[in-house]
Amino acid sequence: MMILLTGGSACGKSSYAEDICLQGPAPRFYLAAMQPYGEDGQRKVQRHRALRAGKGFETIERYTDYASLKLPARGTALLECICNLTANEMFDENGNQSDPCERVLSGVENLAQQCDLLIVITNDVGSGGDIYEDGTNDYIRAVGAINSVLASRADTVIEMVAGIPILVKGELPLCN
Amino acid sequence: MVLILGGVGSGKRDYARSLGYTDDEMSRDVFSDAPVLIELEETVRRAPQKAEALLEPLCTKELVLCAEVGSGVIPLSAEDRRFREATGRLCVQLAKQAQSVVRIVSGIPTVIKGEMPCERC
Numbered sequence: 381m382m383i384l385l386t387g388g389s390a391c392g393k394s395s396y397a398e399d400i401c402l403q404g405p406a407p408r409f410y411l412a413a414m415q416p417y418g419e420d421g422q423r424k425v426q427r428h429r430a431l432r433a434g435k436g437f438e439t440i441e442r443y444t445d446y447a448s449l450k451l452p453a454r455g456t457a458l459l460e461c462i463c464n465l466t467a468n469e470m471f472d473e474n475g476n477q478s479d480p481c482e483r484v485l486s487g488v489e490n491l492a493q494q495c496d497l498l499i500v501i502t503n504d505v506g507s508g509g510d511i512y513e514d515g516t517n518d519y520i521r522a523v524g525a526i527n528s529v530l531a532s533r534a535d536t537v538i539e540m541v542a543g544i545p546i547l548v549k550g551e552l553p554l555c556n
Numbered sequence: 557m558v559l560i561l562g563g564v565g566s567g568k569r570d571y572a573r574s575l576g577y578t579d580d581e582m583s584r585d586v587f588s589d590a591p592v593l594i595e596l597e598e599t600v601r602r603a604p605q606k607a608e609a610l611l612e613p614l615c616t617k618e619l620v621l622c623a624e625v626g627s628g629v630i631p632l633s634a635e636d637r638r639f640r641e642a643t644g645r646l647c648v649q650l651a652k653q654a655q656s657v658v659r660i661v662s663g664i665p666t667v668i669k670g671e672m673p674c675e676r677c
Contacts, residue, residue: 388626389637390644420634463630507563508628516629541624541659542561542651544668
């Protein structure tokens with residue numbers, strides 16, 4: 381079972397995803413793709429850790445190469461998020477750019493094969509409307525293409541708006 | 557309180573008018589007596605650290621209109637990120653308190669919580 385959860389910044393995706401995870405079988409893995417840059421990033425990581433405290437997640441921080449990740453056991457996994465993972469797979473530390481789609485998608489597929497319930501968080505990065513430089517435009521298109529493939533693969537797709545889950549495909553999972 | 561969300565220019569104000577509210581009843585000032593608060597995101601943008609304190613006065617409004625600003629590429633500037641996140645979190649709190657939440661897409665209202673608000677008598 382795979383659920384794709386999309387929505388803007390601070391729309392309640394993470395806490396809703398964690399609630400869904402509690403419906404899935406243990407053990408529960410939180411797969412963190414965000415590299416915590418600077419004070420801001422550290423604060424975000426701290427906030428997410430506090431949200432997950434007591435929910436019984438084992439956190440695995442991994443910024444790239446989910447295709448070779450072996451989960452310690454079969455259960456539930458929450459991957460956060462496609463936007464970070466795509467950026468990490470697309471740009472190396474020297475700013476060199478390569479096509480991330482295959483690496484991201486095979487990574488997610490590898491996870492899907494190893495758990496009973498996989499929740500994947502993403503964002504609609506194409507809805508900003510600003511003008512960007514070429515690399516960023518490539519990134520927006522890559523995330524859009526990856527989101528489309530994942531939505532087609534997923535059993536359920538949900539968009540979060542102001543903490544309210546809106547069903548886009550499949551059935552809403554039962555949770556509070 | 558009814559929360560009305562949607563992109564910039566998606567038709568939130570037209571929707572408020574369709575419910576029977578006039579432009580004179582719409583204000584950008586959270587602390588005014590106007591029943592309709594518009595452009596909440598701009599108030600948050602000016603002082604994202606004070607967003608939480610707006611929750612209580614906003615709950616006394618009849619309609620609160622706020623643009624969805626959390627999509628698109630995550631901004632490079634920390635200030636812009638804080639603005640997006642503060643707006644998002646405030647909307648989550650408002651949606652919890654709201655009797656109804658309506659989302660406007662291309663001028664079309666969809667109720668995502670509660671009942672479709674009826675026209676003002």
